[in-house]
Amino acid sequence: MTDFETWFGKSQTLRLERTFRCNQPLCDISSQFVMKNPSQITKHVISEQISYQPVIEAFLVSDESRITGAIHTYLSKLHNGLEEGSIPPSNGNKVRVFILGRYRKDQELIPYTWQKDFSDRIHLSFSTIHGSKGLEADYVILPRLKTGIYGFPCDIEDDPLLALAMPQGEHFPQAEERRLFYVAMTRAKRSVTMITVQHRMSSFLTELVKEHRIIVKDIEGEIIETVTCPECAKGVMVPRINGKNGTQFWGCNRFPKCRYTTNALDSMTMEHRVNYTRNRINQN
Numbered sequence: 024m025t026d027f028e029t030w031f032g033k034s035q036t037l038r039l040e041r042t043f044r045c046n047q048p049l050c051d052i053s054s055q056f057v058m059k060n061p062s063q064i065t066k067h068v069i070s071e072q073i074s075y076q077p078v079i080e081a082f083l084v085s086d087e088s089r090i091t092g093a094i095h096t097y098l099s100k101l102h103n104g105l106e107e108g109s110i111p112p113s114n115g116n117k118v119r120v121f122i123l124g125r126y127r128k129d130q131e132l133i134p135y136t137w138q139k140d141f142s143d144r145i146h147l148s149f150s151t152i153h154g155s156k157g158l159e160a161d162y163v164i165l166p167r168l169k170t171g172i173y174g175f176p177c178d179i180e181d182d183p184l185l186a187l188a189m190p191q192g193e194h195f196p197q198a199e200e201r202r203l204f205y206v207a208m209t210r211a212k213r214s215v216t217m218i219t220v221q222h223r224m225s226s227f228l229t230e231l232v233k234e235h236r237i238i239v240k241d242i243e244g245e246i247i248e249t250v251t252c253p254e255c256a257k258g259v260m261v262p263r264i265n266g267k268n269g270t271q272f273w274g275c276n277r278f279p280k281c282r283y284t285t286n287a288l289d290s291m292t293m294e295h296r297v298n299y300t301r302n303r304i305n306q307n
């Protein structure tokens with residue numbers, strides 16, 4: 024609907040800026056995120072909903088095989104909260120949770136015991152983000168916010184044929200993926216939970232960490248420090264070990280796209296991070 028007047032002549036724009044779904048902090052973060060694209064129509068959304076803190080949570084797992092376990096842990100905490108009354112139900116004695124996948128394949132990440140374990144209190148369903156437009160749930164889980172294969176944003180170059188159908192002059196990188204991420208965040212009435220994979224943090228999550236002080240934790244709630252790459256400003260610095268001499272250094276997680284490395288970060292922090300990583304791997 025951009026450039027409407029160019030095609031149809033003088034018109035009046037009525038903005039739908041009142042939402043009965045998302046709470047205000049979630050509206051603010053998601054709106055700022057999508058309006059980074061200068062060709063996006065400006066909109067200031069006002070919420071009618073009360074907010075539950077925190078509105079965005081981010082959890083990091085050591086590798087992809089841990090995502091399902093992390094979702095189970097999350098649902099388990101939610102279930103406990105509902106049982107003991109610290110979390111109010113929204114519909115009867117239940118809450119509604121969406122797991123929203125960038126791809127249909129993300130469906131495989133749903134814990135297969137969820138019905139047995141949680142369905143008395145939690146109504147869980149899966150949808151792709153594309154299929155979720157117009158729908159809402161109390162809680163949204165974005166299960167695979169990572170780089171690479173089945174990543175989000177999707178790395179595959181923009182389709183030149185599709186580009187013909189897009190608004191002219193839309194050169195903002197990953198504009199469509201950004202709108203999709205916005206759609207995903209704004210399906211939630213209470214909060215959005217994002218799960219990412221160590222060394223493969225999605226650039227969208229990195230942006231939220233940097234600009235909206237979203238704190239990345241492990242699934243038990245321990246805070247994981249993230250340092251944004253000073254070179255590309257998109258990646259995060261992760262501990263690496265030199266394969267030849269065993270020394271430690273920091274490198275950008277977007278390697279090989281970004282080759283920035285440094286030894287200059289605080290060595291104590293780094294040792295902590297490397298040990299932390301090792302412990303996690305050993306526990307697996």
Ligand SMILES: [Zn+2]
Nearest residue numbers: 252255275281
């Ligand atoms: Zn970098």
